[in-house]
Amino acid sequence: MAETFRLTLAQLNPTVGAIAANADLARAVWTEGRAAGARMVALTEMFITGYQTQDLVLKPAFVQEAMQTVEALAAECADGPAMGIGGPCLRDGLLYNAYYVLEGGRIAATVLKHELPNDGVFDEKRVFASADISGPVRIGPLRVGMPICEDAWHSTVCETLMETGAEILLVPNGSPYHRGKPSVRVNLMVARVVETALPLVYLNMIGGQDDQVFDGASFVLNPGGELAVQLPQFARSVHHVDFIETATGWRAVGGEKVLLPPVVEADYHAMVLGLQDYLGKTGFKKVLLGLSGGIDSALVAAIAVDAIGAANVRCVMLPSAFTSAHSLEDAEAVARALGVRLDTVGIGGAQAAVGAALAELFAGTAPGIPEENIQSRLRGLLLMALSNKFGEMQLTTGNKSEMAVGYCTIYGDMNGGYNPIKDLYKTRVFETCRWRNLQHRDWMKGPAGAVMPTRVIDKPPSAELRPDQKDEDSLPPYAILDAILDGLVEREVSVADLVAEGYDRAIVKKVEQLLYLSEYKRFQAAPGTRLTKKAFWMDRRYPIAMRWRDGS
Numbered sequence: 001m002a003e004t005f006r007l008t009l010a011q012l013n014p015t016v017g018a019i020a021a022n023a024d025l026a027r028a029v030w031t032e033g034r035a036a037g038a039r040m041v042a043l044t045e046m047f048i049t050g051y052q053t054q055d056l057v058l059k060p061a062f063v064q065e066a067m068q069t070v071e072a073l074a075a076e077c078a079d080g081p082a083m084g085i086g087g088p089c090l091r092d093g094l095l096y097n098a099y100y101v102l103e104g105g106r107i108a109a110t111v112l113k114h115e116l117p118n119d120g121v122f123d124e125k126r127v128f129a130s131a132d133i134s135g136p137v138r139i140g141p142l143r144v145g146m147p148i149c150e151d152a153w154h155s156t157v158c159e160t161l162m163e164t165g166a167e168i169l170l171v172p173n174g175s176p177y178h179r180g181k182p183s184v185r186v187n188l189m190v191a192r193v194v195e196t197a198l199p200l201v202y203l204n205m206i207g208g209q210d211d212q213v214f215d216g217a218s219f220v221l222n223p224g225g226e227l228a229v230q231l232p233q234f235a236r237s238v239h240h241v242d243f244i245e246t247a248t249g250w251r252a253v254g255g256e257k258v259l260l261p262p263v264v265e266a267d268y269h270a271m272v273l274g275l276q277d278y279l280g281k282t283g284f285k286k287v288l289l290g291l292s293g294g295i296d297s298a299l300v301a302a303i304a305v306d307a308i309g310a311a312n313v314r315c316v317m318l319p320s321a322f323t324s325a326h327s328l329e330d331a332e333a334v335a336r337a338l339g340v341r342l343d344t345v346g347i348g349g350a351q352a353a354v355g356a357a358l359a360e361l362f363a364g365t366a367p368g369i370p371e372e373n374i375q376s377r378l379r380g381l382l383l384m385a386l387s388n389k390f391g392e393m394q395l396t397t398g399n400k401s402e403m404a405v406g407y408c409t410i411y412g413d414m415n416g417g418y419n420p421i422k423d424l425y426k427t428r429v430f431e432t433c434r435w436r437n438l439q440h441r442d443w444m445k446g447p448a449g450a451v452m453p454t455r456v457i458d459k460p461p462s463a464e465l466r467p468d469q470k471d472e473d474s475l476p477p478y479a480i481l482d483a484i485l486d487g488l489v490e491r492e493v494s495v496a497d498l499v500a501e502g503y504d505r506a507i508v509k510k511v512e513q514l515l516y517l518s519e520y521k522r523f524q525a526a527p528g529t530r531l532t533k534k535a536f537w538m539d540r541r542y543p544i545a546m547r548w549r550d551g552s
Helices: 019-035 054-058 060-076 149-153 155-163 181-196 263-282 295-308 325-338 348-362 369-390 400-405 426-438 454-458 478-490 495-500 505-517 519-523
Strands: 004-011 040-042 082-091 094-103 106-112 137-139 142-145 168-173 200-204 206-209 212-215 219-222 226-230 237-246 249-252 287-290 313-317 341-344
Touching (some): 004 019, 054 060, 060 106, 142 155, 149 181, 155 181, 206 263, 287 369, 295 313, 295 325, 400 426
Parallel strands (some): 004 040, 168 200
Antiparallel strands (some): 094 106, 237 249
């Protein structure tokens, strides 16, 4: 009989700082693995603390509690399979990102991370020390190499593990989603498999943590790059993978192979899960938002309903003298389609009172942006009052195009605790709304069918802060604006490059100026779901007081 090894993969959702609760999750899945006859149960990177911890892991008491909890888990899970679990490790005065192997009632091995990511949303060199490369760990009949996340993104660690006797590679990850990330991971891990000729298990966590969403999508590769197992994206999954020893080495037996969704669905699922976990992990059960009759607030309302259910979402229409009849009708239609409560609070009286209070100081000046912004700020004031009174987190609804060029009012429509569409350009807002109207999935708590009326999607966007206002009065058409922003923000190309691509130089320079002048607004903006590698927060860190402009 050929030797076999069952490995239980736990694609779970830990919570940063909830050490005891994370330990409970680990204990439960270990019990599940034991019942299935597993030799090892594997959890993800920094599982015991949740991930990313940022500077929280610099607190000695936090690290001590995490390490003590891992020791206690080892004692409690003595009679059964080994457990692999990530957590911090303090050794000789240095703090490491570690992966513990618990077996026989003790910590049988501690693998320390060698390669520390220090780009994008990661700055692990700020908090962790880099360790020497650890060797493989024997578990039953198998020598398992355990490169931790970034360790597998470089060839050195995996090749060293192969050379020192590893027979399979188990890669525990805390790898957050961005558009196109699954294919990047697979391509890199195929390269590791080709280099080492070893089977590779890529195990990733799920769940939202502030702006980041960890999407799971764990997989197993056999030598040659053959896909043996593909777990779902954004969903909890516990999967038992069997390895068989053959004449040419260990091989994974084929198992579940889930088809990963297209980008528009992945983005939408990320926004739903990101909001769901942001609320759950901060203690909020309900939300409210201003429903204007426009497309952005309609999409945020749909995301909120899909995340936490219609009964937990309150929408508020806040009309002024400039609010059109069709906006009132459209807001009502959206609320009716989604099944949410819709309250109406007119701001005309408050606007008149503010106007009267400022009349003497404003005398002799022409009405303009200050008067327009008063409307937005009054709406923000009233929504925050409702939020405070009823304990419902306010959601803000500005898309990435608006956030990029400052077409939003600080202390007004930017008010709120979270923005699900913060990293979604306006053109993608249109695409996403059309997709959601045609599609429904089991993980959506909202109704199937067209939850955003066609007129909401098709009508010209407007802030409705003055008569007959349209967004294109102030901005280029969104198709052009978003293409320019893609160049300036996502690709970091020059003005000259964009002109060479066919865009008018004056328009490009205008967008560049608006982008740089609006940094102070983004600095004060609510967090929101990260969908790209250039999300406005940790991915893109620009100075606020900055005079450089591209002269090309």
